[in-house]
Amino acid sequence: MIFVTGGAGFIGANFVLDWLAQNDEPVINYDKLTYAGNLNNLASIKQDARHIFVQGDILDTDKLNQLFAQHKPRAIVHFAAESHVDRSIHGPAAFVNTNVNGTFSLLEAARAYWQGLTGDERSNFRFLHVSTDEVYGTLSTDDPPFSETTAYAPNSPYSASKAASDHLVRSYHHTYGLPVLTTNCSNNYGPYHFPEKLIPLMITNARAGKDLPVYGDGQQVRDWLYVSDHCTAIRRVLEAGKPGETYNVGGWNEKTNLSVVHTLCDLLDQLQPKANGSYRDQIKYVTDRPGHDRRYAIDARKIEKELGWKPAETFETGLRKTVAWYLANDEWVAQVQSGDYLKWVDLQYSGNSSNKNAQEQA
Template sequence: MKILITGGAGFIGSAVVRHIIANTGDQVVNLDKLTYAGNLESLEVVSDCPRYAFEQVDICDRAELDRVFREHQPDAIMHLAAESHVDRSIDGPAEFITTNIVGTYTLLEAARQYWHGLDEQGKAAFRFHHISTDEVYGDLEGPQDIFTETTSYAPSSPYSASKASSDHLVRAWHRTYGLPTLITNCSNNYGPYHFPEKLIPLVILNALDGKSLPIYGKGDQIRDWLYVEDHARALYKVVTAGQIGETYNIGGHNEKQNIDVVRSICELLDELRPMRSPVGAGLLAINPTISRGPQQVTHSYKNLITHVQDRPGHDLRYAIDASKIQKELGWTPAETFESGLRKTVVWYLENLEWCSHVQDGSYQRERLGTAEQGRTRI
């Protein structure tokens, strides 16, 4: 099978690309605009594989989408390209409307035209898999409430509203035009190659730099945390075995308050790379090597935690009921939050060069040349 993956240079998209190339015989065409969140360094391990190709294309560019469909002839689409940071959507919603709504519409129309041109066997096998978020459901009220595939939509931010809109478009194109679509809504992802503006990598890298660890409000917001490689397995399971027209919620079964997530990161760093100087004593002195066992910690990273004003419209609790994908497709997460978080912290400690390229912006300055070298045909 040849799969066209939009947003394949992003955090979740790159995990999906790496998973498919490493664990299947399928071919992958990675279509990415390479905005600030697209990083081809996250795909270096697959860049030379003959089953991988890259196309630097904006999903709002219909002519380029038509060219990609014509040249690559994909059997399925996994649509992950999206603006995804809530804080950025509050400061500048226009890009979210353009990419997440107009871009999804443009991709749907290009896919529909391509699908109509396939023979009967190709039409029957084709899939359009739209990857969305649990944030479209809004906020949960009671402690026992949980998001199911039939939960009513009530988005709270420009980001979640734009994703809710794209979900509705995908369902409409299935019902009106018969396009064979699937939708998945996932909980908070974490893991390797996560852009440092998000909570877990931000806390790790701020802590290592001796900077404050900002927590919105009391830090009592609850999220269901999903290790990104578990999510990649689930997405591949859906695109290959899911029922057309269905929606599948994907969660990690790991509800944690944000403050507890930050404290857990600090405890892991205390163990793996302990501080040798107290906070406020200038640059932090840290052990430059990763420890594999417990050490006596002179000072804790927890002292860097600070509470800041909460953001507008901040949902308090998300929780996913992932029983449908477990019962129908046999998927369950392999990682607990504890095992996944340890793997994540260790990965960042061992890949500080990747992090520095993101932080200083050099990954963007080099991306055009890298993209041109990586544009291949399969």
């Protein structure tokens, strides 16, 4: 059995679904169900006995201790995090609380549990921490991609909180011997992606006839990875990664935000054409956000060389699958765009009409 934190969020839910599709090993899915955690992501396994959902906070060490003692997981896969840069600018405290204090709490519970194990159960245990390429800061056009030895230089409260959590995880290996693994991944996209992020926001806004807001000049560069490829990478690191090591996970797909939006518009023109004109007509440039990193890029050679992993999807094939999924799942989109999400949009952008529909484009 494995223990997954944040398994009702975008990447976590995809991982849980992918895990249960690949093998019969049960999953304890531990999620606080904040605005980005959504049990509808897991509707297809609602009746699956291999999936045990527990609502809880990673800051609740007593509850974690109880669950570890009860279920005796062989591994912990830690997705739970606040992850939206714009939200971190508006309210950084939640990011420090969840990403730093929460990871510390989880590490303490994991350490106590692991130290009580013996024999093969102790030697085979793993704590896999899922992180981001944003901890490395920003790159200029000619800089080499981020490698596992790139110095940390986070530029937002979000990335700083994730960098702090990475350092805590590393320290628990070097100080206590806890067998940890860390993955730093590039931008994910795919099914169940919350629509405050670039790709799902553009799809949903385009279909609703709204502006397609592009920050600044739209030339910010990101490396894009289809979420199922990320799930495969995590499974491989959990299976064969060396304790104490970090593995960068990327798609070898550097794209500007504007080119991503153009490609999305062209796909929608093919798959759900408008009565008149192109979806590109809805593009609107809006004021850039403070401290917007210019370029991220991942050097994923280590994980390919040492563990044999590389992405199966190209950006084009993955994006077509993503658009098709959103076109086929209107009910899911409507559900996640109600309530707290709309309150957030109003809070964040009510004072700046030009940014009314702009969201995180990390």
